[in-house]
Amino acid sequence: MKTQKSILSLALIAGLSISLIACGEKKQDDHAAGSEEHDHEAMSETMENMDQKMTMTGIASKTELINEYLEIKKALSANNKEDAAKAATKLAENAKTISFDKVSADNKTTVNEILEVIQEHSEHIAKSEMDHQIEHFQAMGKDFEDLLAIVGSDRKLYEQYCPMYNNNEGGMWLSDSEEIVNPLFAGKMQTCGSVKKVIEVG
Amino acid sequence: MFILIIVLVGIQFIPTNHNPNIPAGPDDFLILNNTPAQIGKMLKTSCYNCHSEQINYPWYSNFQPAGWLLDKHFREGMAELNFSEFGSLFGRMKKMKLESMIKQIEQEKMPIPSYTLIHRDAILSDSERNELTTYLKTLN
Numbered sequence: 650m651k652t653q654k655s656i657l658s659l660a661l662i663a664g665l666s667i668s669l670i671a672c673g674e675k676k677q678d679d680h681a682a683g684s685e686e687h688d689h690e691a692m693s694e695t696m697e698n699m700d701q702k703m704t705m706t707g708i709a710s711k712t713e714l715i716n717e718y719l720e721i722k723k724a725l726s727a728n729n730k731e732d733a734a735k736a737a738t739k740l741a742e743n744a745k746t747i748s749f750d751k752v753s754a755d756n757k758t759t760v761n762e763i764l765e766v767i768q769e770h771s772e773h774i775a776k777s778e779m780d781h782q783i784e785h786f787q788a789m790g791k792d793f794e795d796l797l798a799i800v801g802s803d804r805k806l807y808e809q810y811c812p813m814y815n816n817n818e819g820g821m822w823l824s825d826s827e828e829i830v831n832p833l834f835a836g837k838m839q840t841c842g843s844v845k846k847v848i849e850v851g
Numbered sequence: 852m853f854i855l856i857i858v859l860v861g862i863q864f865i866p867t868n869h870n871p872n873i874p875a876g877p878d879d880f881l882i883l884n885n886t887p888a889q890i891g892k893m894l895k896t897s898c899y900n901c902h903s904e905q906i907n908y909p910w911y912s913n914f915q916p917a918g919w920l921l922d923k924h925f926r927e928g929m930a931e932l933n934f935s936e937f938g939s940l941f942g943r944m945k946k947m948k949l950e951s952m953i954k955q956i957e958q959e960k961m962p963i964p965s966y967t968l969i970h971r972d973a974i975l976s977d978s979e980r981n982e983l984t985t986y987l988k989t990l991n
Contacts, residue, residue: 762941784954788947
Protein backbone atom coordinates (compact mmCIF):
# COMPACT_ATOMS: atom_id res chain seq x y z
CA MET A 650 0.00 0.00 0.00
CA LYS A 651 2.69 2.39 1.08
CA THR A 652 4.96 1.56 -1.82
CA GLN A 653 2.08 1.94 -4.22
CA LYS A 654 1.50 5.40 -2.86
CA SER A 655 5.11 6.43 -3.20
CA ILE A 656 5.31 5.00 -6.70
CA LEU A 657 2.24 6.97 -7.63
CA SER A 658 3.66 10.20 -6.23
CA LEU A 659 6.99 9.59 -7.90
CA ALA A 660 5.29 8.99 -11.20
CA LEU A 661 3.38 12.19 -10.64
CA ILE A 662 6.53 14.12 -9.91
CA ALA A 663 8.17 12.67 -12.98
CA GLY A 664 5.18 13.51 -15.12
CA LEU A 665 4.98 17.01 -13.76
CA SER A 666 8.65 17.62 -14.28
CA ILE A 667 8.45 16.45 -17.87
CA SER A 668 5.64 18.87 -18.52
CA LEU A 669 7.63 21.59 -16.80
CA ILE A 670 10.58 20.94 -19.04
CA ALA A 671 8.32 20.75 -22.05
CA CYS A 672 7.21 24.27 -21.29
CA GLY A 673 10.67 25.27 -22.40
CA GLU A 674 12.97 27.91 -21.13
CA LYS A 675 11.84 31.31 -20.04
CA LYS A 676 12.95 34.26 -22.01
CA GLN A 677 15.30 36.61 -20.21
CA ASP A 678 13.28 39.73 -20.78
CA ASP A 679 9.96 38.25 -19.86
CA HIS A 680 8.58 39.92 -16.77
CA ALA A 681 5.31 38.21 -16.25
CA ALA A 682 5.59 34.69 -15.04
CA GLY A 683 3.87 32.52 -17.56
CA SER A 684 2.26 34.75 -20.13
CA GLU A 685 4.33 34.55 -23.24
CA GLU A 686 2.22 35.67 -26.11
CA HIS A 687 3.31 36.82 -29.48
CA ASP A 688 2.09 39.79 -31.34
CA HIS A 689 -0.42 38.47 -33.81
CA GLU A 690 -1.15 41.62 -35.65
CA ALA A 691 1.02 44.47 -36.71
CA MET A 692 -0.65 47.38 -35.00
CA SER A 693 0.11 50.74 -36.43
CA GLU A 694 1.85 51.99 -33.35
CA THR A 695 5.51 51.31 -32.88
CA MET A 696 6.37 50.72 -29.29
CA GLU A 697 9.99 50.77 -28.34
CA ASN A 698 9.06 48.31 -25.73
CA MET A 699 11.16 45.17 -25.39
CA ASP A 700 8.19 43.20 -24.19
CA GLN A 701 6.09 41.33 -26.63
CA LYS A 702 2.64 42.75 -26.54
CA MET A 703 -0.50 40.78 -26.12
CA THR A 704 -2.97 40.76 -28.92
CA MET A 705 -5.07 43.80 -28.45
CA THR A 706 -8.68 43.55 -27.57
CA GLY A 707 -9.35 47.25 -27.53
CA ILE A 708 -6.97 49.82 -26.21
CA ALA A 709 -7.41 50.81 -22.60
CA SER A 710 -8.30 54.36 -21.68
CA LYS A 711 -6.78 56.60 -19.06
CA THR A 712 -10.14 56.58 -17.28
CA GLU A 713 -10.02 52.78 -16.98
CA LEU A 714 -6.47 52.93 -15.68
CA ILE A 715 -7.41 55.38 -12.91
CA ASN A 716 -10.60 53.44 -12.15
CA GLU A 717 -8.60 50.26 -11.63
CA TYR A 718 -6.06 51.96 -9.39
CA LEU A 719 -8.90 53.32 -7.23
CA GLU A 720 -10.56 49.91 -7.29
CA ILE A 721 -7.41 48.37 -5.80
CA LYS A 722 -7.31 51.11 -3.17
CA LYS A 723 -10.92 50.44 -2.23
CA ALA A 724 -10.35 46.68 -2.01
CA LEU A 725 -7.27 47.07 0.20
CA SER A 726 -9.10 49.50 2.50
CA ALA A 727 -11.79 46.84 2.85
CA ASN A 728 -9.22 44.09 3.46
CA ASN A 729 -10.39 42.29 0.32
CA LYS A 730 -7.47 40.47 -1.27
CA GLU A 731 -9.46 38.91 -4.12
CA ASP A 732 -10.99 42.14 -5.37
CA ALA A 733 -7.61 43.85 -5.22
CA ALA A 734 -6.13 41.00 -7.27
CA LYS A 735 -8.95 41.19 -9.83
CA ALA A 736 -8.56 44.92 -10.36
CA ALA A 737 -4.77 44.53 -10.52
CA THR A 738 -5.05 41.87 -13.22
CA LYS A 739 -7.05 44.32 -15.34
CA LEU A 740 -4.66 47.14 -14.58
CA ALA A 741 -1.64 45.06 -15.61
CA GLU A 742 -3.35 44.20 -18.88
CA ASN A 743 -4.34 47.78 -19.58
CA ALA A 744 -0.96 49.25 -18.67
CA LYS A 745 0.40 46.98 -21.39
CA THR A 746 -2.00 48.09 -24.11
CA ILE A 747 -2.66 51.74 -23.41
CA SER A 748 -1.04 54.34 -25.60
CA PHE A 749 -1.00 58.07 -25.11
CA ASP A 750 -1.01 59.79 -28.48
CA LYS A 751 -0.78 63.36 -27.30
CA VAL A 752 2.44 62.88 -25.38
CA SER A 753 5.47 64.71 -26.73
CA ALA A 754 8.36 62.69 -28.08
CA ASP A 755 10.47 63.71 -25.08
CA ASN A 756 7.96 62.26 -22.66
CA LYS A 757 7.11 59.14 -24.62
CA THR A 758 9.96 57.09 -23.17
CA THR A 759 9.19 58.21 -19.63
CA VAL A 760 5.51 57.34 -20.03
CA ASN A 761 6.33 53.89 -21.40
CA GLU A 762 8.77 53.25 -18.57
CA ILE A 763 6.23 54.30 -15.96
CA LEU A 764 3.63 52.03 -17.55
CA GLU A 765 6.06 49.12 -17.50
CA VAL A 766 6.69 49.64 -13.79
CA ILE A 767 2.96 50.00 -13.09
CA GLN A 768 2.42 46.75 -14.97
CA GLU A 769 4.97 44.96 -12.84
CA HIS A 770 3.52 46.32 -9.60
CA SER A 771 0.07 45.19 -10.74
CA GLU A 772 1.27 41.70 -11.57
CA HIS A 773 2.57 41.38 -8.02
CA ILE A 774 -0.69 42.68 -6.55
CA ALA A 775 -2.56 40.17 -8.71
CA LYS A 776 -0.78 37.16 -7.23
CA SER A 777 0.28 38.08 -3.70
CA GLU A 778 -0.80 38.07 -0.10
CA MET A 779 -2.29 41.24 1.33
CA ASP A 780 0.86 42.66 2.90
CA HIS A 781 2.76 42.31 -0.34
CA GLN A 782 -0.19 43.71 -2.28
CA ILE A 783 -0.11 46.80 -0.08
CA GLU A 784 3.65 47.14 -0.49
CA HIS A 785 3.36 47.29 -4.27
CA PHE A 786 0.24 49.46 -4.19
CA GLN A 787 2.03 51.98 -1.98
CA ALA A 788 5.04 52.11 -4.29
CA MET A 789 2.81 52.37 -7.35
CA GLY A 790 1.14 55.55 -6.06
CA LYS A 791 4.22 57.57 -6.90
CA ASP A 792 4.40 56.09 -10.40
CA PHE A 793 0.75 56.93 -10.98
CA GLU A 794 1.31 60.46 -9.80
CA ASP A 795 4.29 60.87 -12.14
CA LEU A 796 2.24 59.49 -15.02
CA LEU A 797 -0.65 61.88 -14.37
CA ALA A 798 1.77 64.79 -14.14
CA ILE A 799 2.60 64.09 -17.79
CA VAL A 800 -0.68 62.90 -19.30
CA GLY A 801 -3.08 64.77 -17.01
CA SER A 802 -5.86 63.42 -14.81
CA ASP A 803 -9.47 63.00 -15.90
CA ARG A 804 -10.75 63.79 -12.40
CA LYS A 805 -9.79 65.60 -9.23
CA LEU A 806 -7.52 63.40 -7.12
CA TYR A 807 -6.00 63.77 -3.67
CA GLU A 808 -2.53 62.62 -2.72
CA GLN A 809 -2.87 61.30 0.80
CA TYR A 810 -0.21 60.24 3.24
CA CYS A 811 0.02 58.26 6.45
CA PRO A 812 3.28 58.63 8.44
CA MET A 813 2.77 55.39 10.38
CA TYR A 814 2.98 52.94 7.49
CA ASN A 815 5.81 50.38 7.57
CA ASN A 816 7.16 51.16 11.04
CA ASN A 817 6.80 54.90 10.61
CA GLU A 818 8.50 54.99 7.26
CA GLY A 819 5.29 56.51 5.90
CA GLY A 820 3.27 55.69 2.81
CA MET A 821 1.12 57.43 0.22
CA TRP A 822 -1.83 56.75 -2.07
CA LEU A 823 -4.19 58.62 -4.38
CA SER A 824 -7.89 58.98 -3.75
CA ASP A 825 -10.82 60.52 -5.59
CA SER A 826 -12.34 61.77 -2.37
CA GLU A 827 -10.93 64.15 0.19
CA GLU A 828 -12.02 61.92 3.02
CA ILE A 829 -9.31 59.60 4.32
CA VAL A 830 -9.94 55.87 4.00
CA ASN A 831 -6.48 54.43 4.56
CA PRO A 832 -5.66 51.39 2.34
CA LEU A 833 -2.24 50.64 3.88
CA PHE A 834 -3.38 48.75 6.99
CA ALA A 835 -5.69 46.16 5.44
CA GLY A 836 -8.91 47.61 6.80
CA LYS A 837 -7.50 48.87 10.08
CA MET A 838 -6.40 52.42 10.96
CA GLN A 839 -8.70 53.73 8.27
CA THR A 840 -8.65 57.33 9.39
CA CYS A 841 -4.88 57.62 9.66
CA GLY A 842 -3.61 60.06 7.07
CA SER A 843 -3.94 63.51 5.61
CA VAL A 844 -4.23 65.20 2.24
CA LYS A 845 -0.82 66.27 0.97
CA LYS A 846 -1.73 67.59 -2.43
CA VAL A 847 -4.64 68.08 -4.79
CA ILE A 848 -4.27 66.93 -8.39
CA GLU A 849 -6.59 68.98 -10.57
CA VAL A 850 -8.17 67.80 -13.81
CA GLY A 851 -5.78 68.55 -16.60
CA MET B 852 9.90 -1.46 -4.65
CA PHE B 853 11.42 -2.71 -7.89
CA ILE B 854 9.25 -0.34 -9.92
CA LEU B 855 10.26 2.50 -7.61
CA ILE B 856 13.92 1.85 -8.39
CA ILE B 857 13.19 1.70 -12.10
CA VAL B 858 11.37 5.02 -11.96
CA LEU B 859 14.15 6.61 -9.89
CA VAL B 860 16.78 5.40 -12.32
CA GLY B 861 14.59 6.25 -15.28
CA ILE B 862 14.07 9.87 -14.41
CA GLN B 863 17.82 10.41 -14.32
CA PHE B 864 17.82 10.14 -18.10
CA ILE B 865 15.29 12.88 -18.68
CA PRO B 866 17.39 15.76 -19.92
CA THR B 867 17.37 18.96 -17.90
CA ASN B 868 18.51 22.20 -19.34
CA HIS B 869 21.27 23.26 -17.05
CA ASN B 870 21.56 26.96 -17.30
CA PRO B 871 24.81 28.18 -18.76
CA ASN B 872 27.24 29.85 -16.43
CA ILE B 873 28.00 33.08 -18.25
CA PRO B 874 30.86 35.29 -17.03
CA ALA B 875 29.67 38.52 -15.44
CA GLY B 876 29.62 41.50 -17.79
CA PRO B 877 29.39 45.26 -17.25
CA ASP B 878 25.64 45.06 -16.55
CA ASP B 879 26.20 42.76 -13.60
CA PHE B 880 24.97 44.31 -10.36
CA LEU B 881 28.24 43.85 -8.48
CA ILE B 882 30.45 45.17 -11.28
CA LEU B 883 28.07 48.02 -12.06
CA ASN B 884 28.00 49.31 -8.50
CA ASN B 885 31.55 48.35 -7.62
CA THR B 886 30.08 46.54 -4.65
CA PRO B 887 32.43 45.91 -1.70
CA ALA B 888 33.73 42.34 -1.65
CA GLN B 889 32.06 41.39 1.62
CA ILE B 890 28.61 42.46 0.40
CA GLY B 891 29.28 40.85 -2.96
CA LYS B 892 30.02 37.54 -1.27
CA MET B 893 26.70 37.64 0.57
CA LEU B 894 24.75 38.41 -2.60
CA LYS B 895 26.57 35.70 -4.52
CA THR B 896 25.96 33.09 -1.83
CA SER B 897 22.39 33.99 -0.94
CA CYS B 898 20.90 35.42 -4.15
CA TYR B 899 22.91 34.74 -7.28
CA ASN B 900 22.02 31.07 -7.69
CA CYS B 901 18.41 31.93 -8.53
CA HIS B 902 18.78 35.54 -9.66
CA SER B 903 21.76 35.62 -12.02
CA GLU B 904 23.51 33.86 -14.86
CA GLN B 905 26.42 32.95 -12.61
CA ILE B 906 25.20 29.82 -10.94
CA ASN B 907 27.12 27.44 -8.75
CA TYR B 908 25.43 24.11 -9.19
CA PRO B 909 25.96 21.76 -6.27
CA TRP B 910 26.93 18.16 -7.08
CA TYR B 911 23.44 16.82 -6.33
CA SER B 912 21.92 19.03 -9.02
CA ASN B 913 22.91 16.28 -11.45
CA PHE B 914 20.37 14.00 -9.81
CA GLN B 915 16.62 14.16 -10.19
CA PRO B 916 14.35 15.51 -8.84
CA ALA B 917 16.87 17.83 -7.10
CA GLY B 918 18.05 19.26 -10.41
CA TRP B 919 14.50 20.03 -11.49
CA LEU B 920 13.73 21.76 -8.24
CA LEU B 921 16.80 23.95 -8.61
CA ASP B 922 15.82 24.76 -12.18
CA LYS B 923 12.34 25.71 -11.03
CA HIS B 924 13.82 28.05 -8.41
CA PHE B 925 16.05 29.52 -11.07
CA ARG B 926 13.26 30.10 -13.60
CA GLU B 927 10.98 31.72 -11.07
CA GLY B 928 13.79 33.79 -9.63
CA MET B 929 14.98 35.07 -12.98
CA ALA B 930 11.45 36.12 -13.92
CA GLU B 931 11.51 38.59 -11.03
CA LEU B 932 15.11 39.73 -10.91
CA ASN B 933 18.31 39.08 -12.83
CA PHE B 934 21.42 40.55 -11.24
CA SER B 935 23.46 39.84 -14.37
CA GLU B 936 21.32 42.22 -16.44
CA PHE B 937 20.69 44.83 -13.78
CA GLY B 938 22.60 47.53 -15.65
CA SER B 939 20.32 47.24 -18.67
CA LEU B 940 17.23 48.31 -16.70
CA PHE B 941 16.03 51.91 -16.86
CA GLY B 942 16.26 54.08 -13.75
CA ARG B 943 12.69 53.74 -12.52
CA MET B 944 12.79 49.97 -12.87
CA LYS B 945 16.16 49.78 -11.07
CA LYS B 946 14.68 51.74 -8.19
CA MET B 947 11.67 49.49 -8.01
CA LYS B 948 13.80 46.34 -7.98
CA LEU B 949 16.06 47.80 -5.28
CA GLU B 950 13.09 48.68 -3.08
CA SER B 951 11.69 45.18 -3.52
CA MET B 952 15.06 43.63 -2.67
CA ILE B 953 15.36 45.70 0.50
CA LYS B 954 11.82 44.82 1.65
CA GLN B 955 12.19 41.11 0.83
CA ILE B 956 15.47 40.86 2.73
CA GLU B 957 14.24 42.96 5.68
CA GLN B 958 11.10 40.88 6.03
CA GLU B 959 13.14 37.67 5.78
CA LYS B 960 11.15 36.54 2.76
CA MET B 961 14.38 36.16 0.81
CA PRO B 962 16.27 33.94 0.38
CA ILE B 963 13.21 31.67 0.36
CA PRO B 964 13.00 28.97 3.05
CA SER B 965 12.56 26.16 0.53
CA TYR B 966 15.99 27.10 -0.84
CA THR B 967 17.82 27.66 2.45
CA LEU B 968 16.44 24.37 3.71
CA ILE B 969 19.08 22.62 1.60
CA HIS B 970 21.52 25.48 1.02
CA ARG B 971 22.42 26.27 4.59
CA ASP B 972 25.21 28.62 3.54
CA ALA B 973 22.65 30.93 1.92
CA ILE B 974 21.04 31.74 5.26
CA LEU B 975 21.58 35.35 6.31
CA SER B 976 22.10 36.23 9.95
CA ASP B 977 20.38 39.31 11.37
CA SER B 978 23.57 41.32 11.20
CA GLU B 979 24.18 40.23 7.61
CA ARG B 980 20.64 41.24 6.68
CA ASN B 981 21.27 44.58 8.26
CA GLU B 982 24.55 45.07 6.47
CA LEU B 983 23.06 44.08 3.14
CA THR B 984 19.97 46.30 3.36
CA THR B 985 22.02 49.24 4.64
CA TYR B 986 24.21 48.90 1.56
CA LEU B 987 21.27 48.53 -0.84
CA LYS B 988 19.70 51.66 0.62
CA THR B 989 22.79 53.64 -0.28
CA LEU B 990 22.19 52.75 -3.96
CA ASN B 991 18.56 53.75 -3.88
